[in-house]
Amino acid sequence: MKTKPILEEFTLPCGVIIKNRIAKAAMTERLANKKQQATKAIVDLYKHWSSNGAGLLISGNIMVDGRYKEASANIVLEDESGIESLREVAKVATQNNTQFWAQINHAGRQASIFSTFKPIAPSAIQLKKLMLFAKPKAMTVAEIKDVENRFVTTAILAKKAGCTGVQIHAAHGYLLSQFLSPKTNKREDDYGGSIENRARLLFDIVKRVRVELGDNFPVSVKLNSADFQRGGFNEEDAMYVIQYLETLHIDLLEISGGTYENIVFLTERYERESTRQREAYFLDFAKKIKKQTTLPIMVTGGFRSQKFCNEVLANKELEMIGFARPFITDENFPKIFLEDENYRVGDATFDFKIKKMKDFAEAGFYDYQIHQLAKGKRLNPKYNPYLAVLRLTKNELVKGWL
Numbered sequence: 215m216k217t218k219p220i221l222e223e224f225t226l227p228c229g230v231i232i233k234n235r236i237a238k239a240a241m242t243e244r245l246a247n248k249k250q251q252a253t254k255a256i257v258d259l260y261k262h263w264s265s266n267g268a269g270l271l272i273s274g275n276i277m278v279d280g281r282y283k284e285a286s287a288n289i290v291l292e293d294e295s296g297i298e299s300l301r302e303v304a305k306v307a308t309q310n311n312t313q314f315w316a317q318i319n320h321a322g323r324q325a326s327i328f329s330t331f332k333p334i335a336p337s338a339i340q341l342k343k344l345m346l347f348a349k350p351k352a353m354t355v356a357e358i359k360d361v362e363n364r365f366v367t368t369a370i371l372a373k374k375a376g377c378t379g380v381q382i383h384a385a386h387g388y389l390l391s392q393f394l395s396p397k398t399n400k401r402e403d404d405y406g407g408s409i410e411n412r413a414r415l416l417f418d419i420v421k422r423v424r425v426e427l428g429d430n431f432p433v434s435v436k437l438n439s440a441d442f443q444r445g446g447f448n449e450e451d452a453m454y455v456i457q458y459l460e461t462l463h464i465d466l467l468e469i470s471g472g473t474y475e476n477i478v479f480l481t482e483r484y485e486r487e488s489t490r491q492r493e494a495y496f497l498d499f500a501k502k503i504k505k506q507t508t509l510p511i512m513v514t515g516g517f518r519s520q521k522f523c524n525e526v527l528a529n530k531e532l533e534m535i536g537f538a539r540p541f542i543t544d545e546n547f548p549k550i551f552l553e554d555e556n557y558r559v560g561d562a563t564f565d566f567k568i569k570k571m572k573d574f575a576e577a578g579f580y581d582y583q584i585h586q587l588a589k590g591k592r593l594n595p596k597y598n599p600y601l602a603v604l605r606l607t608k609n610e611l612v613k614g615w616l
C-alpha cells in the first residue's frame with residue numbers, strides 16, 4: 215500500500231532525515247525561571263509533544279540577548295549557564311526519533327516595556343500598540359555586529375545543549391524582520407536602503423552559523439512572505455532573500471507573514487473568506503517561490519485537515535507542514551490526525567469585543583493552554599479571553615518587573 219505523503223520521511227539538504235512531514239512551529243512557552251533558563255514545565259511539555267508523533271518540534275523563541283526579550287519568561291541562551299537546563303528539554307524532545315530545533319530570536323523594538331524601556335532597532339521608529347513598547351534607539355554598527363555575534367553564539371550553545379537544529383527567526387516583525395522592512399529600517403549605511411543592504415545582517419548571521427555548526431547540521435530560517443503593510447517588506451523583497459538564502463545552503467525555509475502591527479499569522483484565517491476556504495493562507499506565495507528556488511519549504515498557518523496536507527504535499531507545493539495552535543487545541547495532536555485521514559482539528563473560538571486587544575487576548579488564551587499542557591492538565595477551550603488578558607498582563611508584569 216502506498217504511504218500517505220504526510221507520513222513520508224523527508225531528507226534535508228544537510229542529510230538529516232525528518233521522520234514525517236509534520237512540524238510543530240515555534241510557540242513561545244513563557245515558562246522560563248528567573249534566571250531565564252528552561253524549567254521542568256518546559257521539559258514536561260516537550261516530553262508530551264515528542265510522544266505524539268510530529269517529525270519536527272521547533273522550540274518557542276529563545277532569546278540571544280536577555281535585555282531584549284519577546285516575553286518576560288523567555289528562555290535566554292547567551293552563555294554556557296543556559297546549556298544544562300536546555301539539555302534536559304532536548305533530551306526528551308528528541309525521543310522517538312523527533313527532531314528538536316531551537317528557534318533563536320531578538321525582539322528589537324517588539325521587546326515590550328516589561329522587558330525594557332530602552333529597546334534597540336534599525337531606526338528609532340516606535341511600535342505604537344497599547345502603549346506597551348518604548349521608543350527604540352537606532353543601533354550603531356557596533357551594536358549590529360554584537361547582535362550578529364550573539365545569534366552565532368546562541369546557535370553554537372543550542373547545538374551543544376543537544377538541539378538537533380536551529381531556526382533563525384527573521385519573521386513577525388522582530389529585529390531581523392525590522393531590518394528587512396523599509397518601514398522600520400530607514401538607515402542610510404550598509405544595513406539600509408536596498409534589499410541587499412536590509413538583508414545584510416540576516417545573511418551575515420546565516421553564513422557564520424552554517425560555518426560554525428557544520429554542513430551536516432540543520433539550519434532553518436523563518437521568513438515573512440510579506441509584512442502586509444503599505445511600504446513594508448513585500449513579496450518581491452522576500453523572493454530576493456529566499457534566492458540568496460539558497461546560495462547559503464539552508465535546509466528549510468519556513469514561510470509566515472505579518473508583524474505586531476498586522477498580526478496576520480494569527481488572524482488572517484478569520485478575516486478572508488478565500489484563504490479560509492483554501493485553508494493555508496501563505497500557500498499561494500509558497501507556490502510562487504517554488505518556481506524560483508529548490509529550497510525545501512515549510513508553510514505554517516491554517517492547516518487543519520490531513521486530506522489537504524496530503525494534497526499539497528503530493529502536488530509538491532511544499533515539503534513540510536507547520537502547525538502551531540493545533541498542538542494546543544487538541545491534546546493528542548498530531549497522533550489521531552496522523553492515523554485518521556478524515557480527522558480535522560478544530561479551532562478554538564471565543565468572543566472578545568475589544569477589537570484593539572483581540573490579538574492580545576488570543577495570545578493570552580493560547581498561553582494559558584500551553585501552561586495547562588505543561589502542568590499535565592486538561593486544555594480548556596472555554597477559557598474566558600478577558601481573564602486571559604489579565605493573566606497574561608499579570609505574568610508579564612510579575613516576571614518582568616518583580
Ligand SMILES: Cc1cc2nc3c(=O)[nH]c(=O)nc-3n(C[C@H](O)[C@H](O)[C@H](O)COP(=O)(O)O)c2cc1C
Pocket residue numbers: 239240241242273274275317383385386436470479480514515516517536537538539540577580581
Ligand atoms: C501561543 C503562540 C505563540 C507563538 N510563538 C511564536 C514564536 O515564539 N515564534 C514564532 O516564530 N511564531 C510563534 N507563533 C506563531 C506560530 O508559529 C504560527 O506561525 C502561527 O500560529 C500560525 O500557525 P497556526 O495557524 O497553525 O497556529 C506563536 C503562535 C501562538 C499561537
